[in-house]
Amino acid sequence: MTITKKKDGAALTISLEGRLDTLTSPQLDAVLKAELPGVTDLTIDLASLEYVSSAGLRVLLSAQKVMNAQGKMTVLNPNETISEIFEVTGFSEIFTVG
Amino acid sequence: MKNEKTEKKLSIWGRLRERLTPDEMFVETEAQANKLAALILFCSGLIIALILVLTAFGLFLLPMESVFSPLIQAFAEVVILIIICRVVKYRAWWLKHLLMLAIIFVYARLDCVVTHKAAILMVLPVILSSRYFSRRVTIFTSLVSTVAFAVSAVYGATHGMININIVTMDPGITMITTGGFLGDTVKNAGVSDAMLIKNTMLFDYLPKWLMFSIATIVSCNIARRGREMVMTQHEKDVETARISTELNLATRIQADMVPNIYPAFPDRREFDVYATMDPAKEVGGDFYDFFLVDDDHLCLVMADVSGKGVPAALFMMASKIILANNAMIGKSPAQILTDTNAAICSHTREEMFVTVWLGILEISTGKRVAANAGHEYPVIKHGDGSFELLRDKHGFVIGGMAGMKYKEYELTLEPGSKLFLYTDGVPEATDAENNMFGADRMLEALNEEKEGTTVDILKHVRASVDGFVNGAEQFDDLTMLCMEYRGPEKA
Structure with missing residues (x-):
């Protein structure tokens, strides 16, 4: 999985490409832990992400919790499969999806 | 010296x-x-x-x-x-x-x-x-x-x-x-x-x-x-053997935790339940549960912990017990999930969560009250009809966020109805080319065997999945439950 970061002051955009599953979520977790301090506006772009597993949902959930405390988080462009996964697991109620 | x-x-x-x-x-x-x-x-x-x-x-x-x-x-x-x-x-x-x-x-x-x-x-x-x-x-x-x-x-x-x-x-x-x-x-x-x-x-x-x-x-x-x-390798081999023995024991403990004696309710003719649980590794994060809350109420649970292996298994044991305890008191499904979520959130720091479908059936009337916390859509066959996905309303997963309130919905089952519950291991079973079994094939398999017993239905679905994956390694836990409602006992 490829992670691209774009920082603009206190706003951070992270783009994901590939699959966010048990093997690749630690990668995203590490990036978020390093980059989130001080960020007030987090955007996660899933346009190139094919699939997210429960391990991936866990990482996104902890990011959401962190941003609930220090700002806001938006999830952009989930594809059909991922949108369905958000629906079924109820994450669509928790995430701000754009 | x-x-x-x-x-x-x-x-x-x-x-x-x-x-x-x-x-x-x-x-x-x-x-x-x-x-x-x-x-x-x-x-x-x-x-x-x-x-x-x-x-x-x-x-x-x-x-x-x-x-x-x-x-x-x-x-x-x-x-x-x-x-x-x-x-x-x-x-x-x-x-x-x-x-x-x-x-x-x-x-x-x-x-x-x-x-x-x-x-x-x-x-x-x-x-x-x-x-x-x-x-x-x-x-x-x-x-x-x-x-x-x-x-x-x-x-x-x-x-x-x-x-x-x-x-x-x-x-x-x-x-x-x-x-x-x-x-x-x-x-x-x-x-x-x-x-x-x-x-x-x-x-x-x-x-x-x-x-x-x-x-x-x-x-x-x-x-x-x-x-x-050679010596280092020998030490590693000894350690691996020890861990393997412990995991085998853990598998048995987990398998014994879920009801697995069949027929499940031999003296009740109004309904029948059959379920199977097949972890991908020695221990898994899926579980099901069914028990009589009282003489007239049957509780069914299907759940999936995020992840696999030992961490998921530990979380599974805790969740199952908390859910069952809350259900045994006689709470409604929505209340059970709300209280379970509160208990789990106060105990976990690891961001693990569990998806749960929980339903309580009033046996004398066929009325079922159910709640879904982020779990797959259940499949229902009404009376003489076919198995269809029931797109129920989804709450958030359990253990995800503190303070969530869950909602329940009602459904009435006619005599001859069947309910099929599962975890995502079934539709997401993959073959060697990374194609997924999918909900459509699952429904197809169910309807091929729709007049069979609960045991026949699960066997057939399992056979379909096995045939589809065709020897590819099992990636996720496979857990299924089927319930048949025959109708209230004639007095």
Whole structure:
């Protein structure tokens, strides 16, 4: 999985490409832990992400919790499969999806 | 000071003991090394036979008389050793010493014949000895080689291939040969044996021995490292076996946690329940549960913890117990999920969550109240109809966020209805090309067997999944539950 970061002051955009599953979520977790301090506006772009597993949902959930405390988080462009996964697991109620 | 001395004495005894009764794992290493040494001997025997044949045809550098005796002895040694090896099947604590001695003496014989042409012969036994991963064997081989090749150097100086380079003559001498071997001519010119021997030891044996000692040092190092690797591997194997035993036990504990006695409710004819749970690893994060809250209420649960393996299994056990406890008190599904979520959120820091579908059926009326916390859509077959996905309203997963409130919905089952619950392992089962089984195939499989018993239905779905994945490795836990509602008992 490829992670691209774009920082603009206190706003951070992270783009994901590939699959966010048990093997690749630690990668995203590490990036978020390093980059989130001080960020007030987090955007996660899933346009190139094919699939997210429960391990991936866990990482996104902890990011959401962190941003609930220090700002806001938006999830952009989930594809059909991922949108369905958000629906079924109820994450669509928790995430701000754009 | 005294302790050091006694410790040294004890360790020497320990090492002697070790040499007499080798460790089991090194017995295997030794057997393999013995086979290698025997193979080398065998190949050497072939080379010796070849030299004899070439000499017989006059194609080799030396006359048969010089060559015959040492080579025949060497050949005999090869044959005897290989027979011994076969008899003891390469396993005897003394075999490695015997093999090293044999190889050294065979090569020493060859050295007598080909002398300076084969410097490498001296080094071969000590390099081969490193395969035993024992510095003692290497040192032993090295010492014997030093002596044996010194002896063969002396013998070879006078009886073997002559090394013109070490023959010193008085200045001014002219030699004319009229045929025959140059060596014979040189000898007939009155070169002394003593001079030949002395020069051979100084200018031929000594340089070879210096290179040989480097090979000994390298061999010792290989032996030591090899031994360390074998020991480390052994420790790892022991640890792996221990963990494997513990995991097998954990699998059984987990399997016993979920109801698995069938028929589940033999004295209730109004309904039947059957469920299976198949973890991808030894332990998994899926679970199901079913129990009678009271005489008229049946509770069904299907759940999936995020993740697999031991962490998911631990979380699974905790979730299952909390859910069952809340349900047994008689709370409604929405309340059960809300309270379970509160309990789990206060206990977990690891961001693990569990998706849950929970339903309580009023047996006398067929009315079911259910709540879904982020779990897959249940599948319902009404009366005479077919299995269809029921797209119920989804709350958030349990354990995801504190303070969530869950909602429930009502559904009435007619007699003859069937309910199928599952975790995502079923629709997401993948074949070798990463294609997913999918909800459509699952519905197809269900409807192929829709008139069957709960057991038949689950068996058929499982067979379909197995047929689809066709031997690919099971990626996720496979858990399914089927309930059949036959209707209230006629009074």
